[in-house]
Amino acid sequence: MRSLFLKIFLYFLLIILLVATAVVILTHFRDQEFPPLAQQSFARQAIAEYGREAIQVYEQDGIEGLDEFSKILLSESGIRLLLFDQDSQPLTRKRVPRRMQHMAHRAMHSGEVVFPKMGARNGLASIVHGPSGKTYFVAISLPERPAAQNLVKGVTHGFLGWRLLILLAITAVVCYFLARSLTAPIGRLRRATRKFADGDLSTRIGNQIKGNNELAGLAHDFDEMAGKIEALVGAQKNLLRDISHELRSPLARLGIALELARQQESSAAQNKALARIELEAERMNIMIGQLLSLTRLESGVNAVPLQKFDLQELLSNLVEDANYEAETRRCRVVYNAPEVAIYTGSEELLAQALENVIRNAVKYTDDNTIVSVDLIGAAECWTIQVADHGSGVPEESLAKLFEPFYRVAVARDRQTGGTGIGLAIAERAIRLHSGTITAKNRSQGGLLIEITLPIET
Template sequence: MNTKNSSSATNTNTSFNKDRPKRFFIGISLKLFFAFWLAILTSALISYIVIQTFRHSPIQEEANPQQLEILNNLARKIEGKHTVKFQQLQKRFHKQHNQDLLIKKIGTAKLYSPRDHGWSNVRGYLKKHSLENPVTIDFGFTKVTSSPPFFVNNSKYQLFSAEKLPRKSIVSLLVQLPMAIRILMLLLISFLLCWLLAKSFTSPLIAIQKASKDIGEGKLTTRITKFDQRADEFGALAHSFNQMAEQLENNISSHQRLLGDVSHELRSPLTRLQLAVALAEKNIGNTAEQQKHLSRCEMEVERLDEMIADVLTLSRLEHSQKAFACDDTNLNHLVSQVVTDCQYFASSKDVSIEFKESGKYTLLADDKLLASAISNVLNNAVKYSANNQVVTVELTQQHEQIMLSVFDNGPGVPDEMLDKLFKPFFRVADARDRSSGGTGLGLAIAQQAILMHHGEIIAENIKPSGLKITIVLPMAKMG
């Protein structure tokens, strides 16, 4: 019964998590959509009110003499006739004067005009106003001149000449549409634009939200590939997210790799320690043999202690966010001290360390941390140098950088392994490194210490044999 309930609860949670991105997408999309749509409709309404407020009103002015003369001549020709074909009259007038002719029957306010929708405002104005005296009316898009009233078959008429309407544009065509159609078009266009705008905003947010959820579930290879090339804030956000995800993946992978390496490296000395303890117990009473195995136990314990100390040091350097103590450091004096200390170990192999300096150098550094890094590099060079050889340390300047180079005459490192030289527990030859007592962490610790000083450490082979490790450090800015 409990199993079923647990399974049901798990299925419910899984279903809820699957529906969550979809509900998030719908929710934020609708909110943005309605916000944009309301903003556009409000802006359109305000714009319409402003346009109506400042809309050009027809202005009456003194009649144009030339137009008035043309209309009077035409009125005299048709005045007194029993019948007049207005459409033919309008066509002839348009052909002769390249203008439109409007005819108004004053008694009934009936207006004979072109059927074009562009004349709607003119027709409305002429029907509404009684223009007994000749005037010219400026409508903004055309000018209309009126004639004095005259009679045709006992009916009172008035002629109006109008300039040709300008060529129709999209705006003028839209203005001529009925108000209901214009409102419907506004709603449809604003709907589509707002939906596209809302979608363009929500799609990156949904992608980032989904990627965050995947990373939270342990999918560390998740990246946002669809929007990281955009040249806007969303593109920058996606790029930053990818950088964060990559750094997170590297850190976790580094932790996992370090944990695996530590487990592997601890197994060997622990196995040897257990074997030595067993042999010591087996040889109780045999003082010489027992002392031999106990000495082995002591040596393995010292190796374990050294390895654990190195692991803790490396972990602290890799992940410490605290600023270390920086001060003006005389690098020449610091390197000289390290060389003197390392010479004690080198003398046991009949190896000599030669220190060359081409100037006096000062930089901001943590003395102990930087000395530890240089010591690890120098001890590594001595360790792999043959007896009766010389290890050279050179301190020079290149542009605004200090170059500390350590040369040895050892066997060097295969070129394809140079990049791995500063990884924790990396060994070119495991048997040789273990016989030399190394843990495989010295150069990794040195690299982290140099990185904390905003420098870099580079390894390269030298001919005919040997290895050169260069530490590059920034010089102190002199005030």
């Protein structure tokens, strides 16, 4: 059971139902054994009034007179009366109900007024002394309630199943609102943390969770933490952006100085040094451009300019450009795709992301090998697979490939001119399109980068 709401709801419901069921059952059986006070009082009055009169009739007219008296009493008032001698033997020729016989026996042994233990609640048996001083036991059964009164009584006392069903419904409603009141703030906090984790650093809970309890305190702490993290990340991004902009100016001046130096006569060694300086300056310029792109993608502005374009044509142009670079190492980029692949998104961002992935594969594939680029269509997404035939990547480094400035081998990256930013840019651009990008080693050697782009972004 993974839902906290469901756990709390069922636990509260079970506990309340157990307690309430026990109370209802005990009350039910207590009411069965002990009649209500109004019935007890009426039964006592009936025995006091009719009991002595029945004894007087019996002592004067015998059993026949007593039976006639009982018959008239039953027809006129609905009260059934039976007289027992001091040994609790019935003084009648008619059939004696077992319930009334048992009450007479109990009254004889206890010497007290007794009521039925179970079942009907409208009977009573008691000791009564006649005019002659003899001891008798009188048992009576009161008339049943009218139909309407029985109906009300049945709903409230008689039908235990209905009482439990009504109790279950009321308890379920109470437990639902109780569990909802406890878990709703947790749900709001979870949605806020999920939104914050997805990159929206401006997420705050604010007044969504009110009160002075622990959850309200946790929401306040979350807002305070989110504010500090947003400020730190913002300061870091601003620093990167400012440094990148500031470096552009001296690089431009360095380029101008290199052109002026080349216009003057210089030795071969000087020309070689100038070429090296120009290469390093160009690399630094490229890195600064990538830093600015990465900062823009991580700025928190998730709005992607949407436009329809042919993804197949975009990849075809990128593969054609990559082949020029691959020819210097006698490599080739092979492209497999359907004729048309219409996609809605930012063509500029995806071009930059896909170019970084393809050029990365060309850099690290072995000489005289093939880099394959496959575009696969499906009902819900487009899948792009870029595979090289290089040495692959250590398994522990696969998850870090898309982190900024991460490089598996520093010496190799410097040799190929890598800075560890290209794949990070690709990951941010793909994520802005609600897509995914993953890396894994191929069984036949090399690295496979797989990109999925949902058709509905």
